[in-house]
Amino acid sequence: MTTSPATAIILGTGLGKLADEITDATRIPYKEIPNFPVSTVEGHSGNLIFGKLGEKDILAMEGRFHYYEGYDMKEVTFPVRVMYELGIKTLFVSNAAGGTNPGFEIGDLMIITDHINALPENPLRGKNFPTGPRFPDMSEAYDKGLIREALGIAREKGIKVQQGVYLATQGPTFETPAEYKMFRTWGADAVGMSTVPEVIVANHCGIKCFGVSVITDLGVEGKIVEVSHEEVQKAADAVQPLMADIMREMINRA
Ligand code: HPA
Numbered sequence: 471m472t473t474s475p476a477t478a479i480i481l482g483t484g485l486g487k488l489a490d491e492i493t494d495a496t497r498i499p500y501k502e503i504p505n506f507p508v509s510t511v512e513g514h515s516g517n518l519i520f521g522k523l524g525e526k527d528i529l530a531m532e533g534r535f536h537y538y539e540g541y542d543m544k545e546v547t548f549p550v551r552v553m554y555e556l557g558i559k560t561l562f563v564s565n566a567a568g569g570t571n572p573g574f575e576i577g578d579l580m581i582i583t584d585h586i587n588a589l590p591e592n593p594l595r596g597k598n599f600p601t602g603p604r605f606p607d608m609s610e611a612y613d614k615g616l617i618r619e620a621l622g623i624a625r626e627k628g629i630k631v632q633q634g635v636y637l638a639t640q641g642p643t644f645e646t647p648a649e650y651k652m653f654r655t656w657g658a659d660a661v662g663m664s665t666v667p668e669v670i671v672a673n674h675c676g677i678k679c680f681g682v683s684v685i686t687d688l689g690v691e692g693k694i695v696e697v698s699h700e701e702v703q704k705a706a707d708a709v710q711p712l713m714a715d716i717m718r719e720m721i722n723r724a
Pocket of ligand 1: 568661
C-alpha cells in the first residue's frame with residue numbers, strides 16, 4: 471500500500487473516471503473513517519483512495535461534500551484537514567460550473583485563476599487552527615506555477631482551455647438569469663457549488679492548489695436555457711477525457 475503521497479486529487483464532476491486508472495489502490499469507504507461525512511449526491515461515490523496514478527503516489531477523494539447537502543463548512547473541509555495531516559503538499563480539484571463569461575461555450579475547460587467566495591460562511595470561521603494565520607493571505611489561492619504548467623500541457627496536447635474566476639454559491643438552486651448577471655458583474659467567469667471551501671482550507675494549510683471547471687451550461691444573457699443535474703453530468707462526462715488528460719500529466723509532473 472502507498473503510505474506517503476504528497477499529491478491529492480478531489481475527483482469532482484468531470485474527473486470521476488480517473489479513479490479507474492488508480493493502480494495498487496486501497497479504497498477506504500468514507501463511512502469507515504471516523505468523523506468523515508458521507509456523500510449524498512448522485513454521481514459522487516464516497517471513497518478515499520490511496521494508490522498510484524502512473525508512477526505517482528496519490529491520495530484521491532472519490533466524491534466530495536457540498537454545503538447544500540446540509541453539512542457545515544467544517545464538515546465540508548474536514549477531508550482537507552486530513553490531507554494536511556497525511557502530508558499532502560499539492561491539491562488538484564475539478565468541478566462543474568455554469569459559464570457566465572460570454573466567450574465561453576458548453577464543454578469548455580476553465581483553469582481556475584482565482585475565486586469568489588459567495589457561500590454564506592467561511593470555512594475558517596471560529597477558533598483558528600495552528601496550520602495557518604488567523605487572517606490568511608489569499609493573493610494566490612491557485613498556484614501560478616501550476617497554472618503555467620497546465621497551460622503548457624494544454625498547448626502541447628492541443629486541448630482548448632479557458633482561464634477565469636470561479637464563484638461558489640451555496641446552491642442547490644441553479645441561478646436565476648438575474649443572479650447570473652449579478653455574478654458576472656462581480657467578476658465571475660463561472661459559477662458552481664463547490665471547491666472554494668476546500669481551496670480556502672488547503673491554503674490555510676500551506677497546500678498548493680490547482681483547479682479546473684467544466685463549463686456544463688451557460689449563464690449568459692440570451693443563452694440561458696433550463697438546466698438539470700443530468701445535463702450537467704452529461705456535459706461533464708463528454709469532456710471528462712480531456713480534463714483527465716491534463717490532470718494526469720499535471721500529477722505526473724508534480
Ligand atoms: N450554477 C451553479 N452550479 C453549477 C452550474 C450553474 O450554472 N452548472 C454546474 N454547476
